[in-house]
Amino acid sequence: MTIGIIGLGLIGGSMGIDLKRRGFADKVLGVETDKVGAEAALRMGLSDEITSFEDCVKRSDIVIVAVPVGTAVKMLPQALDIFREQPEKKQIVIDTCSTKSKVTQCVRYHPLRGRFVATHPMAGTEYSGPWAAEPNLFDGRACIFADAEDSDPAALATIERLYDTLNMRPIYMNSDQHDVHTAYVSHISHVTSFALALTVLEKEKDEKHIFDLASGGFSSTVRLAKSSADMWVPILSQNRDNVLHVIDTYLSKMQEFRDAIADYDEAKITELIHEANRIKKILR
Amino acid sequence: MTIGIIGLGLIGGSMGIDLKRRGFADKVLGVETDKVGAEAALRMGLSDEITSFEDCVKRSDIVIVAVPVGTAVKMLPQALDIFREQPEKKQIVIDTCSTKSKVTQCVRYHPLRGRFVATHPMAGTEYSGPWAAEPNLFDGRACIFADAEDSDPAALATIERLYDTLNMRPIYMNSDQHDVHTAYVSHISHVTSFALALTVLEKEKDEKHIFDLASGGFSSTVRLAKSSADMWVPILSQNRDNVLHVIDTYLSKMQEFRDAIADYDEAKITELIHEANRIKKILR
Numbered sequence: 001m002t003i004g005i006i007g008l009g010l011i012g013g014s015m016g017i018d019l020k021r022r023g024f025a026d027k028v029l030g031v032e033t034d035k036v037g038a039e040a041a042l043r044m045g046l047s048d049e050i051t052s053f054e055d056c057v058k059r060s061d062i063v064i065v066a067v068p069v070g071t072a073v074k075m076l077p078q079a080l081d082i083f084r085e086q087p088e089k090k091q092i093v094i095d096t097c098s099t100k101s102k103v104t105q106c107v108r109y110h111p112l113r114g115r116f117v118a119t120h121p122m123a124g125t126e127y128s129g130p131w132a133a134e135p136n137l138f139d140g141r142a143c144i145f146a147d148a149e150d151s152d153p154a155a156l157a158t159i160e161r162l163y164d165t166l167n168m169r170p171i172y173m174n175s176d177q178h179d180v181h182t183a184y185v186s187h188i189s190h191v192t193s194f195a196l197a198l199t200v201l202e203k204e205k206d207e208k209h210i211f212d213l214a215s216g217g218f219s220s221t222v223r224l225a226k227s228s229a230d231m232w233v234p235i236l237s238q239n240r241d242n243v244l245h246v247i248d249t250y251l252s253k254m255q256e257f258r259d260a261i262a263d264y265d266e267a268k269i270t271e272l273i274h275e276a277n278r279i280k281k282i283l284r
Numbered sequence: 285m286t287i288g289i290i291g292l293g294l295i296g297g298s299m300g301i302d303l304k305r306r307g308f309a310d311k312v313l314g315v316e317t318d319k320v321g322a323e324a325a326l327r328m329g330l331s332d333e334i335t336s337f338e339d340c341v342k343r344s345d346i347v348i349v350a351v352p353v354g355t356a357v358k359m360l361p362q363a364l365d366i367f368r369e370q371p372e373k374k375q376i377v378i379d380t381c382s383t384k385s386k387v388t389q390c391v392r393y394h395p396l397r398g399r400f401v402a403t404h405p406m407a408g409t410e411y412s413g414p415w416a417a418e419p420n421l422f423d424g425r426a427c428i429f430a431d432a433e434d435s436d437p438a439a440l441a442t443i444e445r446l447y448d449t450l451n452m453r454p455i456y457m458n459s460d461q462h463d464v465h466t467a468y469v470s471h472i473s474h475v476t477s478f479a480l481a482l483t484v485l486e487k488e489k490d491e492k493h494i495f496d497l498a499s500g501g502f503s504s505t506v507r508l509a510k511s512s513a514d515m516w517v518p519i520l521s522q523n524r525d526n527v528l529h530v531i532d533t534y535l536s537k538m539q540e541f542r543d544a545i546a547d548y549d550e551a552k553i554t555e556l557i558h559e560a561n562r563i564k565k566i567l568r
Contacts, residue, residue: 122497142497171496184487185498189505192476195537197560199530203468204566211566212455213426214469215406219567220504221473226564229557233550240545247542249486251535253479258531261524266517273513276481280510282488283503 004029004060006053006075008041010124011096012066013133015166016046021135024165029056032130041130057082062092062162069097070234073106080112092155094119094162098182098231099238100146100175114152117159120144120178121168122186126226143168146175183242188250190224190232191243197225288313288344289331290359292321294408295380296350297330297417299450304329305419308449313340316414325414341366346376346446353381354518357390364396376439378403378446382466382515383522384430384459398436401443402459404428404466405452410510427452430459467526472534474508474516475527481509 003025005012019025030047032038038050079093094117123141143163260268287309289296303309314331316322322334363377378401407425427447544552
């Protein structure tokens, strides 16, 4: 099977590695507009060939659109349009975006909607670009299939096999549910990390040595603040309403802590921490 | 040398392991009020013997007070009082607390103030108790010496050797500076993690499956929310003013993000993320 990957970054590149070496792909065609990135991707073996968007879509059995969500909503209908030239080929396109409502909307009324499978492999690191790609990135993680009933059963089954090859657990939900869930378990974490980094960086202007003291706890809390604007601006923008709702809940929790500390209310601080500790039961 | 450790938890227990096996301590005396914890500490080799506070302080050359800061401020003057019974022994007491102003205040006018060295080894995990103790916990991390000029030079030199044995980098500052710095690089991270956990746990009441989706990014951001109330309530309370100042800066950064997202102001979100990305240059 020929797999086309649009965007050979962290997600696309890591898929290229594992789909090829695990035998799912016979050939991987890559599209990467960044020239240095494209050269690096070839040398690192993320794809066998670099080509144009149109050529890649024409020649692939499965096209993986692994670009920031603002670009994905433009490319998905284009890919389906190109599929119409070779109907007998039964081509499939998937995306890997972190928001799903806008992505599914952009092809909702396309005559080939069934050939699109909306997926979100929940894996990644705070790094981006081809140099961030790594083998085994997806092993054991969850992959969300959004609005799976809108895809042709045969296309869906093929993509289920693709993610099974990546050792991912499938989870099915509609795109609105997806966007609520990810606002809670992913998008808010990024916003809080960015804000924490900004807070400490502002202090650093006066206190040059503040980071000498940064402990492991600080590093892990602020790690996501290294994440790229290219990826996160469209996510926060497209998932605006859910993200705002979670931010508001979060701000009210921060305010409860602030008030308890301001009042020296140790009983209340204890209660809040004990409640927060329940996270232990849920996270390994 | 005989080392007495009051509190055989994560910090005290980990010190017991490395000070003994690296030959700094000939004998480690432990004090642990929790009976199960005391038995576990003995079996795990965190100390050679469990004894009472008074007996431990009398027999030790160096007493390490590794208990939550609310208890430490009571124990430090008691230890110095007991030292007066054997002036020829030139005993030393240190603390390992995460706040320093209250700790140094509690012995400021004690006749044996010079025998106290205020230290904060900046290492740890989100776990607590003897079972959280581990070898090599301190290797390569920073240890703050607060108000070092108030300690006798000989006592200070001995404690510098102790932390050198633990492979820690010494950093010197006064206790007020310490409390400002740690509010930024440690205390705020814990508050934001607790608040994040509370936010998601509140949602989970409705959505049982939300945690199926929790990605690595979420886990690392919320990891500190497992931290114990016994340790963190007195820290947040004793360092109230600094912590409140940092929380307020942080809340204003969160509000900037919220406003930019609410306004679909992608240029502003981009600017905030690019600014936050500067953390890359600073953290490995």
